[in-house]
Amino acid sequence: MSLRRWLLTALMIPTTALALPEEARVPGGVAIVPLDGLESATPPVVNYGKNRVMVVPGSDANWVAVVGIPLDAKADEAQQLTLEQGGYSFRINDKAYESQHLTVANKRYVEPDPEDIKRWRKESAEMGAAFRSWSEPEHAITEFKLPAEGPFSSPFGLRRFFNEQPRKPHSGLDIAAPTGAAITAPAPGKVVAVGNYFFNGNTVIVDHGYGLTTMYCHMSHIDVKLGDTLKTGDSIGQVGATGRVTGPHLHWSVSLNNTRVDPLLFIDGK
Template sequence: MNCIKPFALVTLLFLLPAGAGALTYNQTPVPGGIATINLPADVDPATLRYRERRVLVTRQADRAIAVVGLALGAKPGTHYLEARTRNDEPLRLSFQVSDKAYETQHITIKDKRKVNPEKRDMERISREQKQIKSALRQWSDTDTVALEFLKPVDGPTSSPFGLRRFFNEQPRKPHSGLDIAAPEGTPIRAPAPGTIINTGDYFFNGNTVFIDHGQGLVTMYCHMNRIEVETGQRVAAGEVIGAVGMTGRVTGPHLHWGVSLNDSRVDPTLFMTGTETAATGAPDIGGNAP
C-alpha cells in the first residue's frame, strides 16, 4: 500500500441515506449543491476546512456529518475536506462532485445603468461588494443549525437557481439565488431562526437583509420594499423581516432569496422540506426577473 502522503487519505465516504432527517438531499453532489459526508469519530469538527473555509457539522444519533456547500463554479471531480483528529493528526477526506448543466436565461433590463453601471456607480458597487462578501462569509459557532427551511414567501418560482444569465445580451454571473414572484408588500419571513447581520440598500440588490443561521449558513433577501429588522436582532422561524418589493436591478416585484454555506452560494430549494411555507395565500402573479 502506498503511504507516502503525510496524512491519511480516507476515501470511504457515505452520502446521507434518504429520509435521514437532517437534509432532504440524497443526490450526487453538484456545483451549487450540497455534499453530506460522514465524519470519522476522531475528527475535531473545529479543524474541518473546505477550500480554507470552516464547514458546518451536524449530528445524527452519535454520528457527525459535514454539510458542505459547493460553489456554482466548482469543478466536477474529486474534492477534499481537510481536518485534524483529536490527537492532532492531519486527515483528508475526499468526495466526488458531478457536473450539472444549468439552463440559460436572457433578460432585458430597461435601466441600462443597472447593466453597464456608470463610473460614479462603480465606487458604490465595489464598496457594497465588500459588505456583501463579508456578510456571506460570516461564521458563528452554534451547537445546532436548522437545516430545514420554511419558504420565506408564498409564490411561484420566477427564476430558478443556477441559470446562466445574459442581461441585454451581455453575459453576467449565474443566478446565485431563487426568485419567488409575489405582489409588492407581501411579507417576507425568516425561514429558520437566526441573527440579522446586515441590512442595506444596495445598487443591484436593492433593500437587502442577511440572516446568520450559524456555522457558515447565511441567507440573503433582496429587492425588498421595506426592511423591518435591524442588525443584531434575533429572529425566529416565520418572523416577518420585511416585504417584497422591486428595488435594485429588477423587472418586477419578487424576492431574490440567496443561501450561502461555507461562502458558497447553493440552491435554496435543497433546504426546503416540500410543503411547509411560512405564509399562505399569496396569489400567483407569474414570472419576474432577476
C-alpha cells in the same frame, strides 16, 4: 461504540440525526460527507478551500460535513475537505443549468458607470463579510420554511444574459409576489447585514449558524435592523422591486460555507 455515542447514550441524549438538506453533489449543490473513522467527542474543525464547513452529528459516522459546492466547481477535480489532521475527498457530477435572457430597461444595471462600480465593490465586501459569518447557536439549522408565498419565477443556477450580455449565474431562487407581500424568517437567526445595494436593492442577510446564511433582496421595506435576533416566521420585510429587477419579487439566496447553493435543497416537501 464510539466515545461520542457512548457519551450521548450515557447522558440519555437521543442520537437521532438532524433532517439534513437534500444531497446534490453538483455545482451549486450540497454534499453530505460522512467523516468516517473520526473518533472525536466534539465536532472537528473542517475546511473546504478557505471556508469553514458545517459539521453535524451523523447516524452512521459520528460526524458528517454539510458542504456547499460552488457553481464554478469542476467535476473532474476531487473536492478536498481539510482537517487539522488529514482530510477527506469527494467527487461531484456536472450539472447543466438552463439559460435565461432578460431585458433591463435601466442600462446602468447592465453597464454600470465607474461610480456604480465603486459603490458595488464596497457593498460586495460588506455582503461578503456577512456571508462569512460563523456563529455557534445551540442547534444547527439544516431546513428552511419558504420565506415568501408565490410561484418560483426564476430557479437557482440559471446562466443569465442581461440585454444579451452574459453575467454571473443566478445565485438564488426568485419568488414572484406583489410589492408589499410578507417576507418572513425561514428559521431562527441573527441579522448580520442590512443595506440598500446597487444591484440587490434593499437587502438583509441573516446568519443561522455554522456557516449557513440567507439573503433577501429587492425589498420595498425592511423590518429588521443589524443585530436583531429572529424566530421562524418573524417579519424581515416586504417584497419590492428595488435594485436590478424586471418586476417585484423576492430574490432569496442560501449560503453554506460562503458558497451560494440551491435554496430548494433546504425546503422540505417542496
